[in-house]
Amino acid sequence: MTGLVLPGPRLLDPAGVPPLRWAVVGTGIGAAFVASLHAHTPQRVVLWVARDAARTREVARRHGVERSTTDLAAALADPEVDAVHVATPHPLHRDQALAAIAAGKHVLVEKPIAMTAVDAAAITSAAAGAGVLAMEAMWTRYLPQTDVLRQVLAEGLLGEPRLVRADLGSAVPYDATSRLWNPDLGGGALLDVGIYPISLASMVLGPPAAITATGRLAPSGVDAAAHVLIGAAGGGAALLSTSLDTALPAVAGVVGSEGHTEIAAPFYAPTALTVTVGPEGSTRTATWTHPPTDGPTDGYAYQATAFAHYVAQGRVESPLHTHSETVSVLATIDEVRRQLGA
Structure with missing residues (x-):
């Protein structure tokens, strides 16, 4: 083989x-x-x-x-x-x-x-x-590993996307006056870091058809933690978690009908992508790893280069992260916060 x-x-x-x-x-x-x-x-x-x-x-x-x-x-x-x-x-x-x-x-x-x-x-x-x-x-949308993932999905290596799993969170000491915990300053896990797993699910599955959320509120009223089940119109689903009061592994993966991929922690930054395909007993696996010396390892430069490229093309939105998708991700966060009472 x-x-x-x-x-x-x-x-x-x-x-x-x-x-x-x-x-x-x-x-x-x-x-x-x-x-x-x-x-x-x-x-x-x-x-x-x-x-x-x-x-x-x-x-x-x-x-x-x-x-x-x-x-x-x-x-x-x-x-x-x-x-x-x-x-x-x-x-x-x-x-x-x-x-x-x-x-x-x-x-x-x-x-x-x-x-x-x-x-x-x-x-x-x-x-x-x-x-x-x-x-x-x-910026995660413009990382090399994200482009590898886009091609893996487009080529059908995973088959039909069935499940996206992602989490991101840290244990941050509670301080009602700090930005993270203060509702007047945009505090809460969802707006700060939860947007990363939600954005990944959106990229893979498209806009949600159904959203179910549970979680915890901080004494200040912002979301301290959120666990979200998203159902997509095509039948796929996403299981996502974010938190300000619990350290989460910061890993992500996409499971399809023909294989799966794992994005190493922290999944939103330049790390590695492992793809496994094939039936049990005869699987094939390959890993793409972000080079430690070839280009930026901090990641922000890819985004800036793409931005300048789109300006030169006369675009008003990113083709990798359109206006409609940007609004849709915020609408998902709005709904999760509503369900939590944040």
């Missing part, structure tokens, strides 16, 4: 994509994004925006960004800025993204793109109307 050979990832050449001039809003995850951008692509951040002037200046200096400001409106009006990375807390995403779109800037918004599906639709509709690209920063 011949061995199983997996397709290789289809990667964009960062040097072959026109560089954009970026403004970054926020100094949290924005710092990791900038470091990846500058290390692995010709994309360049020219302006950093955040509320604390001294801290923003220091972070910008450390990452080789010459200019910083506390004035978002001025940054959005800057003719030397082509694109904006919104990397602020969740409740700020909608208004900041809409402001960037109104200024004619392409916008990459950290996940979740907004607090609700309604707000997500407002962003995507505005971008489509303005003719600029709006994309949720679901």
